[in-house]
Amino acid sequence: MAKKRPKYFDIIDNEMVLRKLLWLRHGCPIHILYGDDGEMQCGNCGIDFKRDDGNQIEKRFETLGLEKMMRDGGA
Numbered sequence: 001m002a003k004k005r006p007k008y009f010d011i012i013d014n015e016m017v018l019r020k021l022l023w024l025r026h027g028c029p030i031h032i033l034y035g036d037d038g039e040m041q042c043g044n045c046g047i048d049f050k051r052d053d054g055n056q057i058e059k060r061f062e063t064l065g066l067e068k069m070m071r072d073g074g075a
């Protein structure tokens, strides 16, 4: 039987799965995404899904949403 790892590592594993899903499904075309060597970056959003913390990613999405709204002439 495999040695049970501390719960901390399960949380990290789980977060990396969620980060990967967010990276793949946040709406940008897949050909723009950079994923070599385990990286999870988006050249369109400028978000590093592997390293940026959740608050940074949220702020960036908010900024991008506002930019899009201004571009589309909404508000």
Ligand SMILES: [Zn+2]
Binding pocket: 026, 027, 028, 042, 043, 044, 045, 046
């Ligand atoms: Zn993106």
